Amino acid sequence: MLKVIKAGIEVLVEDWPGRLGYMGLGMAAAGAMDNLALQLGNAVLQNEIGEAGLEIAGGYCQFEFIQSGVIAICGADMAVKLNGKSIALWEAIPVKIGDQLEFDHFGTTGFRTYLCIAGGIDVPVYLGSKSTCLFGSYGGFQGRKLQVGDVIEVAAKVKDSLVGRKLNPNYIPQYTNEWELRAIPGPNSAPDYVSEAGMDYLFSTTMKISHNANRAAYRLAEVPDYFWAREDGGKGGSHPSNIVDHGYNMRGAINVTGNTPSLLIADGPTLGGFVCVANVIYADLWKIGQGIPSRDKVKFKLTTVEEAVAARRDRIAMLAAEDLVITNR
Numbered sequence: 661m662l663k664v665i666k667a668g669i670e671v672l673v674e675d676w677p678g679r680l681g682y683m684g685l686g687m688a689a690a691g692a693m694d695n696l697a698l699q700l701g702n703a704v705l706q707n708e709i710g711e712a713g714l715e716i717a718g719g720y721c722q723f724e725f726i727q728s729g730v731i732a733i734c735g736a737d738m739a740v741k742l743n744g745k746s747i748a749l750w751e752a753i754p755v756k757i758g759d760q761l762e763f764d765h766f767g768t769t770g771f772r773t774y775l776c777i778a779g780g781i782d783v784p785v786y787l788g789s790k791s792t793c794l795f796g797s798y799g800g801f802q803g804r805k806l807q808v809g810d811v812i813e814v815a816a817k818v819k820d821s822l823v824g825r826k827l828n829p830n831y832i833p834q835y836t837n838e839w840e841l842r843a844i845p846g847p848n849s850a851p852d853y854v855s856e857a858g859m860d861y862l863f864s865t866t867m868k869i870s871h872n873a874n875r876a877a878y879r880l881a882e883v884p885d886y887f888w889a890r891e892d893g894g895k896g897g898s899h900p901s902n903i904v905d906h907g908y909n910m911r912g913a914i915n916v917t918g919n920t921p922s923l924l925i926a927d928g929p930t931l932g933g934f935v936c937v938a939n940v941i942y943a944d945l946w947k948i949g950q951g952i953p954s955r956d957k958v959k960f961k962l963t964t965v966e967e968a969v970a971a972r973r974d975r976i977a978m979l980a981a982e983d984l985v986i987t988n989r
Contacts, residue, residue: 661726662777664810668721668763672792673781673800673812674698674926675712679789683930689911690791690799690926693717693875693949694735694772696833696975701734701776704752704825704985711780712790712800714812717772719765721806728756729814730778730822736770736835736950738763751826752778769835770950778822779815795876795927824988831984837956838866839947841940842963842971843914848903848935851889858887862914862937863962867921871954876929877915877922878948880958887919896933905933912940912948914960923948923958943971 664671676698678691692698692715702711719738733740733749740747741762747753755761763773783790783801792800801812843863850859861883870879893902901916908915913924913936923940925948940948941963951958978984 661814662761662812663724663726664721664806664808664812665724665760666720666722666762667806667808667810668716669718671717671721671806672715672794673712673783673790674715674792675790676710678791678926679787679793679799682787683907683910686930687787687796688793688876688927688930690789690793690875692774692791693926694774694946695949696946697735697772698774698776699979700750700827700831700833700984701732701774703979704732704734704750704827705730705776705778705822706819706825707776707778707780709979711776712783713774713776713781714806715772715774716763719763719773722760722762723775725755725757725759725761726811727814728754730754730819731761732776733773734776734827735773736766738766738773740764740773748826749773750832752822752824754823766952769837769952771952771956772949777814778819782813782815793927825985826988828983828986831978831981833946835950837952839951839956839958841944841947841958841960842968843912843938843940843960844963844965844968845938846936847909849937853889853900853903853935854887854937855889858883858889859937861887862921863960866957866959868957869951869953869955873951873953875925875927877924878951878953880921880923882919883916883921885919887916901934903933903935905931907931909936909939912942912945914938914940925949941968941971943968943975
């Protein structure tokens with residue numbers, strides 16, 4: 661078990677791939693915003709690759725361990741300290757009863773980090789997942805972010821063989837302040853909804869992430885009026901971004917409301933009355949979760965379905981690589 665001493669900005673229980681199969685009922689998949697960091701942390705600890713961990717957005721949190729175990733911290737560097745001493749990321753670290761783990765704030769790159777625990781987080785599985793959906797208040801730990809005084813149960817496994825295991829440096833993700841996101845056009849794209857010049861703008865312009873960014877949507881800088889191929893939305897509404905409601909291509913839809921594009925992600929809406937002009941590919945979803953609101957930028961790169969499938973296969977192969985984790989022993 662571990663106890664929350666400082667709750668920070670936002671700490672959630674999240675797994676991967678989240679709560680699948682319920683979008684038709686209006687329930688988003690939720691899940692880790694940076695699925696890659698979570699999976700890599702689980703690989704270091706020999707957990708199931710999608711096991712739940714604590715997703716820490718922004719930092720400023722502190723925990724006390726009520727039982728011994730082994731942890732791995734993967735993701736953005738938040739100057740983590742164990743009992744006042746700095747510890748390494750991407751590595752299995754032993755902890756004992758009474759230890760204090762403290763996260764500072766996010767640094768120059770990256771916005772989320774993951775606290776993975778050998779054995780995983782012990783919360784009820786709700787509709788096939790341990791993930792928290794904030795916008796539905798279900799799953800995870802009581803359907804909410806953690807608060808001071810919360811005690812989180814863990815299925816701790818203390819194995820001496822885990823200590824010293826660390827991620828091969830060749831596989832540590834590279835963080836930046838300008839994130840390239842490969843995307844496939846559609847379903848509401850050129851020529852019916854967006855002009856050719858508008859699509860050129862989408863795939864050639866670096867867009868700043870808005871301060872108004874959360875687990876439902878990462879809003880971006882507005883597109884120009886020439887983005888649109890029509891004057892209004894017809895039966896869908898007065899603005900050309902309006903359509904008759906349909907299901908959204910989640911996760912990773914580039915949804916445009918008015919002239920404001922948004923990346924629909926973990927807790928995002930499953931349907932609505934606005935166009936979705938493209939979709940970020942699976943292999944690049946993790947980058948969205950590391951974008952710092954009001955600071956970082958994104959740039960979309962045109963790609964194909966075939967390239968997206970190949971990138972997903974490459975990700976699966978990487979997570980299964982024999983040299984993914986190395987040991988100091």
